[in-house]
Amino acid sequence: MTLPDLSTAPQRPPVAVRTSSAKPAWKWSTSVTLVAAAAVLGACTSTPLPPWPSSQSAKTQAPAPLPRSSAAKPVPQPLGATPRNAEAVATPVTPAPALIGRNEDSLTPPYSAAVAARFPDPSIQYSTPGLGKDRRSFTTNAELAQWLNGLADARLSADARPHLLNLGTSQRGSPILGVLMTRAKNPTPAALESAGRPTVVLVGQQHGDEPATAEALLILARELAPGGLLESLLEKINVIVVPRANPDGSEAGTRVTASGVDMNRDHLLLHTPEARAIARLVRDYRPMLVVDSHEYTVVGRFLEKFNGIQKYDALVQHATTANYPEFLTKASLEWYHAPMVAALKDQGLSSEWYYTTSTDREDKSISMGGTQPDTGRNVHGLKNTVSLLIETRGVGIGRLHAQRRVHSQVVAIASALRSTAEKAGPLEQVRSFVVRDTTALACRDQVITDAKATPGQRELTFIDPTTGEDRVTRVDWNSSLTLRTLQTRARPCGYWLDAGATSVVERLKLMGVQVMRVAESGSLLAERYEETAREVSERRDVRGGIAGSGEIVRVKVTPVRAAIDVPSGSYYVPLNQALANIAVAALEPDTQNSYFANRLLEDLNQTARVMATPSLVFEEID
Numbered sequence: 001m002t003l004p005d006l007s008t009a010p011q012r013p014p015v016a017v018r019t020s021s022a023k024p025a026w027k028w029s030t031s032v033t034l035v036a037a038a039a040v041l042g043a044c045t046s047t048p049l050p051p052w053p054s055s056q057s058a059k060t061q062a063p064a065p066l067p068r069s070s071a072a073k074p075v076p077q078p079l080g081a082t083p084r085n086a087e088a089v090a091t092p093v094t095p096a097p098a099l100i101g102r103n104e105d106s107l108t109p110p111y112s113a114a115v116a117a118r119f120p121d122p123s124i125q126y127s128t129p130g131l132g133k134d135r136r137s138f139t140t141n142a143e144l145a146q147w148l149n150g151l152a153d154a155r156l157s158a159d160a161r162p163h164l165l166n167l168g169t170s171q172r173g174s175p176i177l178g179v180l181m182t183r184a185k186n187p188t189p190a191a192l193e194s195a196g197r198p199t200v201v202l203v204g205q206q207h208g209d210e211p212a213t214a215e216a217l218l219i220l221a222r223e224l225a226p227g228g229l230l231e232s233l234l235e236k237i238n239v240i241v242v243p244r245a246n247p248d249g250s251e252a253g254t255r256v257t258a259s260g261v262d263m264n265r266d267h268l269l270l271h272t273p274e275a276r277a278i279a280r281l282v283r284d285y286r287p288m289l290v291v292d293s294h295e296y297t298v299v300g301r302f303l304e305k306f307n308g309i310q311k312y313d314a315l316v317q318h319a320t321t322a323n324y325p326e327f328l329t330k331a332s333l334e335w336y337h338a339p340m341v342a343a344l345k346d347q348g349l350s351s352e353w354y355y356t357t358s359t360d361r362e363d364k365s366i367s368m369g370g371t372q373p374d375t376g377r378n379v380h381g382l383k384n385t386v387s388l389l390i391e392t393r394g395v396g397i398g399r400l401h402a403q404r405r406v407h408s409q410v411v412a413i414a415s416a417l418r419s420t421a422e423k424a425g426p427l428e429q430v431r432s433f434v435v436r437d438t439t440a441l442a443c444r445d446q447v448i449t450d451a452k453a454t455p456g457q458r459e460l461t462f463i464d465p466t467t468g469e470d471r472v473t474r475v476d477w478n479s480s481l482t483l484r485t486l487q488t489r490a491r492p493c494g495y496w497l498d499a500g501a502t503s504v505v506e507r508l509k510l511m512g513v514q515v516m517r518v519a520e521s522g523s524l525l526a527e528r529y530e531e532t533a534r535e536v537s538e539r540r541d542v543r544g545g546i547a548g549s550g551e552i553v554r555v556k557v558t559p560v561r562a563a564i565d566v567p568s569g570s571y572y573v574p575l576n577q578a579l580a581n582i583a584v585a586a587l588e589p590d591t592q593n594s595y596f597a598n599r600l601l602e603d604l605n606q607t608a609r610v611m612a613t614p615s616l617v618f619e620e621i622d
């Protein structure tokens with residue numbers, strides 16, 4: 001796809017893709033409901049590329065200043081924010097000998113005073129229960145619930161009041177809470193959709209040992225509430241804040257959920273109630289932007305491998321996975337990444353692309369965030385959102401620099417909120433185009449089934465653990481910004497699934513993928529998967545083996561043409577739909593995240609690629 005000239009005047013993309021040449025091959029039945037007829041009819045034409053909307057303003061507009069700085073007016077203090085006084089600013093972190101190691105509860109830095117001095121507190125002080133002066137623990141689950149309940153105060157007028165959302169229950173029984181900020185009188189997803197403001201979802205603390213994320217989201221929720229400094233953004237957008245997606249991990253101080261599963265590798269497989277809660281939220285509210293807030297390891301394996309302390313206040317990355325629409329990549333870079341980096345710099349905060357390194361001590365390469373469709377960042381991207389990861393330097397350093405970590409999160413996320421508000425119209429145009437383009441690709445062109453990051457080199461700056469000085473290091477660097485395509489296949493019209501594939505169907509529907517049931521038996525022109533090799537393996541990401549994912553079945557397959565008979569009660573997943581690329585990620589069997597590899601489908605004969613528009617009667621399923 002060649003992107004158009006950026007200077008072209010903004011223009012609405014052409015409307016509805018329907019052609020009279022595309023005769024529906026569907027049989028109507030009075031006893032069944034034919035679903036999504038419009039989408040189906042739209043499948044057989046390509047969508048012309050619209051011009052890139054409003055590029056000029058994206059490039060020239062300086063990001064608005066952060067709500068709170070030393071120069072800003074005093075912050076409203078519904079929950080007790082206090083301006084930092086000059087003396088406090090000047091107070092250095094407690095000097096300490098060069099200690100290296102995890103030290104969660106002590107104020108003793110896990111590195112030398114010279115390193116600690118590189119990270120002074122911001123000029124304002126954030127206040128949440130967990131950021132209190134004499135606190136040894138971050139905000140507890142009970143305090144978090146109380147804070148959100150306080151925002152949704154019934155004494156506020158109905159059309160300004162934030163709405164508390166109960167999104168689900170963690171494995172140990174804690175509520176997974178969110179709060180919806182909107183000017184819309186009716187807060188239902190359908191009403192928000194018709195009101196025309198894009199919705200943003202902010203997700204914090206999927207990893208329980210990354211606490212500044214939840215603290216920052218509590219601050220942002222308060223500032224979006226009535227009287228808050230970001231409240232005016234609600235004229236243009238709705239915001240749903242989920243400060244703590246993994247309450248059990250937070251309570252236990254663990255990265256993983258109670259079952260040992262890393263929920264941020266579970267957004268396609270959906271084994272955990274925590275990931276399912278987020279999937280349901282994204283399905284129902286169809287956000288334009290999802291921000292996933294994390295913290296990263298500061299010492300640990302980076303010190304071991306590179307003899308350096310991690311430097312950057314924020315590491316950021318958008319969705320980088322095969323089949324992610326190119327226009328959304330472009331929007332991520334131009335409308336979000338560039339202003340966010342500028343906003344951080346404006347606050348004296350450094351940033352870099354997100355990167356990590358494997359847990360293997362011998363492996364000195366560094367990789368950007370992965371390319372697999374398993375993380376929130378990538379899976380939400382395939383749901384046609386702009387999907388951003390923001391990581392601050394926090395894992396393994398306890399409460400050290402907590403104010404600065406929270407500040408970095410607040411600055412970066414506030415920038416993303418402003419970008420969405422400023423670009424609300426063009427973003428809607430881009431998404432509208434992307435949805436129609438994705439829908440129109442069914443039965444034609446190719447789909448990528450395997451892609452990898454591109455190896456290269458990059459200069460990174462670490463901090464010398466003794467002197468605290470910058471040290472530029474050239475590293476082997478796997479870039480996820482350019483994906484190498486390793487395998488493609490003809491894009492099918494859809495996938496057929498055996499009647500026994502109920503756990504597959506349930507998961508697809510949880511993500512909002514359209515699935516239909518075959519109402520009357522018939523036949524399909526399809527491709528069966530012929531298995532040519534098999535091994536039992538493990539799911540891996542750029543860090544190493546994925547926690548809690550168990551054994552997977554890696555197969556090699558060859559698609560083989562066949563007419564297949566399909567009984568009533570079996571299923572059809574059409575690809576002429578907005579979430580086609582989610583279906584591809586889940587259903588092509590020879591990838592590590594596929595539902596087959598992860599044993600949600602037992603047998604390759606339970607599925608087939610449907611290669612011609614089916615002439616069958618379908619019924620809607622609940």
Ligand SMILES: [Zn+2]
Binds near residue numbers: 206207210294295
């Ligand atoms: Zn994380």
